[in-house]
Amino acid sequence: MPRTPSPVQGGSGLLRLEVQIAAPDLRPFLGGNALPGVWSFAAEAPGPHVAVVALVHGNEIAGAVVLDRWLRAGLRPVRGRLSLVFANVDAYARFDPADPTASRFLDEDMNRLWDEETLEGGRRSTELRRARVLRPFFDGVDILLDLHSMLWPSDPLMLVGRSARAAELALSLGVPPLVVSDQGHASGKRLIDYAPLSRRAAILVEAGSHWESATIGTMEAAGAALLRASGVVAPEHPVLAPPPAAPAKARLAEVTRTVVARTPAFAFVQAFRGGEVVKRRNTLIALDGEAEIRSPHDDCLLVMPSLRTMPGQTAVRLARFVG
Structure with a gap:
């Protein structure tokens, strides 16, 4: 059983950090077939290039659980290209359920680096090195889903930056039903704000609390909805989470x-x-x-x-x- 770490002191009280899910063994997948940690599969029929990304933050392990399941189940596209990306694998390697917030990153937040000046500048860090490796790959992606989870209590939501195209796609998916259009962070650009992706369709799902099983379910449902909507994966594929019987009406907030x-x-x-x-x-x-x-x-x-x-x-x- 995962160990129960100490609480974190917050501005409004204590938050107990219980890791209720197990971090998967990703060693079989670290080599990738396109880049280290990147698996990419093409179908004969034409279609979009859809990428699903986990572990931009190394302690957000629910996304790794989803991609691990899909890879072990042999999920493949029927049209276009499907790519599954483990992003900050170095930080993930340090994940410890006794201190689960420590491995969010090693040197700096990997989700604040995605502007040309930073990527092309002289600064060095573990996360920048990895971002520079992944950048040419992301340049060829048409639709991106970035899987994230949250430390503080919150309802799940999708973030779409300022992209009307991403907002339209997120609203059509409806999982989770809250879609938020925002300007990002003053401290740096997220992967969904990276210019080539933001001009196409890039969505970030905040699926729930970091280490709860319900968060995995929300990620699976969001991913399945995207793969069905894009037509990249057969809608009846058994590994995909079934669509909700009575989906909630999606709402956009700016x-x-x-x-x-x-x-x-x-x-x-x-x-x-x-x-x-x-x-x-x-x-x-x-x-x-x-x-x-x-x-x-x-x-x-x-x-x-x-x-x-x-x-x-x-x-x-x-x-x-x-x-």
């Missing part, structure tokens, strides 16, 4: 403000859960030192509030539902 912590004293006035809606405009949400953070409009959606935030990091995104 971020109106990204709140970045300015002081070490940033704290929410209560332990908000991601997906909560603050009904009234001008409601106090957080304090950043002496500065007050208030809801900018009625029905303000809280997107992934981080209850322990360092200066310069995104603390929460505030969003308004569209339509």
Whole structure:
């Protein structure tokens, strides 16, 4: 059984980190057939190149569980190309269920590196080295699904950046039903913001808590929906999670403000859960030192509030539902 690590102290209390899923043994797949950690399969019939990515953050192991299952089951495309990518394998190799937050990355966050200046500059790190290896591969992808999970309590959602094409695709999938259009992070561009991908269709799914089995199920459902919608994999393939009998209606929300912590004293006035809606405009949400953070409009959606935030990091995104 996985060991139960100590709680993490957050700005609004303790969060107990229980690792309820087992990290898969990826050694059979680390060599890849396209690049190290990258498996790519082409069908005879033409179609789009769809890539599903796990482990951009090395401790978000649920995505690795999904790709491991698909590879062991021999999932192959019937048209186009299907690629399954294990991204930050070096950080994943350090994953320890007794200290599960420590292996998010080794040197720097791999999901803040995806702009040309950073990729082509002189800075060096383990994550940049890997990003530079993967970059030419991602240049040839038409549709990308990036599998992520969350530390702090939140309803699952899909992030689509500012791409109308990605938003349309995410809404059509409906799993999970909340789609958020945002500007990304001030601290750097995510993989879905990488210019060649953002001009096509790149979606990031935040599927739930890092180490819960339900998160794996949400990732499988989102991946299956994408593979069916793209036509790359036969819709009846037995490895794909079945579509929900009564899917929830998908909704789009647009971020109106990204709140970045300015002081070490940033704290929410209560332990908000991601997906909560603050009904009234001008409601106090957080304090950043002496500065007050208030809801900018009625029905303000809280997107992934981080209850322990360092200066310069995104603390929460505030969003308004569209339509």
